[in-house]
Amino acid sequence: MIDATSDKKSKLMKNSSKTSFSNIMLDKKNRKILIYSTLILALFVLALISDKIVPYDPIKADLTTVLLPPSSTHFFGTDNLGRDLFSRVICGLKTSLFSSLIITAFIFSFGMIIGVTAGYYGRIIDDILMKITVILQSFPSLILAIAVAGMLGPSLKNTIIAICIINWTKYARMARSLAISAKESNYIKSALLCGAKGYQIILTDIIPNIASTLLVMAMLDIGGMILEIAGLCFLGLGAQPPTPEWGLMMNEARKYIYNAPWMIIFPGIAILSVVFLFNLLGDELRDRFDIKQ
Template identity: 50%
Template sequence: MFKLKKHIQFTIFLILALIIIMVAIFAPYIAPKDPYYAVMTDSLKAPSKEYFFGTDVLGRDLLSRIIYGTRYSLFMTLTLIAIVFFIGTFLGIISGYFGGIIDTIIMRVGDMMVSFPGLILAIAIAGLLGPSVINAIIAIAAVTWVKYARLSRAMVLKIKQELYIEAAKVTGSKTYSILFKYILPNMFTLMLVTAVSDIGALMLEIAALSFLGFGAQPPTPEWGAMLNEGRTYLARAPWLMIYPGMAMVIVVIIFNMLGDSFRDIIDVKTE
């Protein structure tokens, strides 16, 4: 284990990421108002002492909706990361270790998926499945797992040439034992670094689908959907897009910097 005091940048962004996670978890206790409660007489009120970030067209408190949006955006992103991490890593390990027809099928399917621009293909899939949070996650996962499959396959091809793998085979170790005791532990750290580094990018992709109407649907307080709702009133109420946009930028930067710092630490440790 590395010491946090020796890695100041990583420590700072880890603390900030934990703060964001805590905001998501305790959103009901932090938000000053009910994010779904509409007060039509307070429609499109500018930021004030009563409404710190102003209100939307239905008179809902924008600050409360942004705080709750942390929960929705982060939950959707972490769910997506978990899906592509496990599916991609599993398929990559199977493809790299067994090879043959299994490798050919998995890699050719992956080649077909990456032959199209990722976001455009995700929009097409989400359009076929219908607009919803679950379908947005499925659509992005369908075009993202290939990255993890290719990375894990390349690592398996390298690791299985090592002498300790050959020794394990000679001594009669079973396939699942080799995979889980020798191969997976030696590649897990790099796969984890990749997953952490992708949090920001995947959060933007989810927000993009919601902004286009294929992800979270009103009245869900998700940042991309909030931007979509606010664009109609950009001239009259610019805060409807400024504050959700700022929240998204800040969170994405924090997780991107966390991933970069984590990768730098791992690179140093593996030199």
């Protein structure tokens, strides 16, 4: 009898766990997060293998196929140098996607370290670090990025550096406010009573507890970084020809917007689609993990 009862309890526990798991997976918000995450993962895979799957060399000019409209041979048409636009748009995904990831990873890490340090230690360290952020935030971000990129010289690497310099401040301010709140919590006070040092508390207690909020913020920022990269490249301060980059492709298409509108339409659609997808995932993650809710 005891064995039969225990077997029934174990079966009930297994069935309830399966039901709860299925309910979670069937939840509307979780389903959307899963779908958007899968699509973004597919974008990363496509970016990694883009050089191997494109039908034409994205940087090789062919003057016999100049400004051809979209067709079965050239899905997105060709540009003013006869290069296949479909191949250039697909290869441009790698440039835009991985550049934005590098920027987001840097501003997330650097801004979090600066903000947590300022919020935990306070006083003169807080004053110095926050005054630096206020100074940087006093300038219009796009103008400051143009100025920095212009001083460093036109290249994709310098564009990444310029965007990193101006965008870490918002992470620092957010991390500072979260660190100040965490510093007053009971588990931090308990760690201090146990003799933990400041850097240990920051690394083991504060950062793990505030990282989720900043990660959601970072996910929302990836789309913005793609737009900033494309904007600076459009102005001629980023990637240089013949690099396949969406903003640069739109810049090259300006002179042919009436004769060959496909040159600007397809890179624009690529930017819109990728940014829209990252923003959708960021919104869902914010609704799911917002600490205020």
